[in-house]
Amino acid sequence: MLASGNPEILNTGSNVSNYRFFGVVTLLVVLAAGTGCKEATVGPVLSGNIEGAVFDFETNKALERVSVTTTPPTAAIVTDKDGRFVIEDVEAGNYTIRATHPGYASSSVTVSVRENKTTTATLFLEKQDPNSAAAMSVEIVNWKSRSSNDSAFVNVEYRIRNVGGVLIPAYEVYFKIDTATQTLYQEAVGEKLAKGQADIGQFEKYTGNEPATSVTVDNYWFEGQ
Secondary structure (H helix, E strand, O other): OHHHHHHHHHHHHHHHHHHHHHHHHHHHHHHHHHHHOOOOOOOOOOEEEEEEEEEEOOOOOEOOOOEEEEEOOOOOEEOOOOOEEEEEEEEOEEEEEEEEOOOEOOEEEEEEEOOOOEEEEEEEEOEOOOOOOOOEEEEEEEEEEEEEOOEEEEEEEEEEEEOOOOOEEEEEEEEEEEOOOOEEEEEEEEEEEOOOOEEEEEEEEEOOOOOOOEEEEEEEEEOOO
């Protein structure tokens, strides 16, 4: 009777050993998988600032309301009464800064922005030859405010014409929209404006809960200016 029960006891011990073996192997596989799937840590974005000024090339006079843009793009701003501008929280790297102003040839400079540093840039603009072959005119054809559910909008129609003697490859126009308490801006861009050709465009701008009181052309630039 005892002999017939001994095989069952031996088999049970063998099964326990097998379970322990497979348990260790499974644990090792799980640990290895966890190590392989560990996600890479993403570091913080490094940034700095750009400060600069724009002056008349001949007189060294500070130029106000000069349009300043960058490549790669960061922000489109204008200079203050002292000709100065500031672009904050710019990702570290190289940037080309371009300054444009009616009556002047555009100018650009390349700078390197470093982490937690302020990079300075000074640009000089030369007055445009009045007999230049490239010329462009901008006019506001019509504008109208409208309201909808306590929100106000302004619809603007404008005309941009090549009044020079050569093709204008690209252009940018900046519109200023005033309400009772704020000033807003809208940009329009275009390409390949042939001699004598006119582009008629329109846009709608949200003005909060106040209607627009005026819409004017604030500034513009065109390639070849």
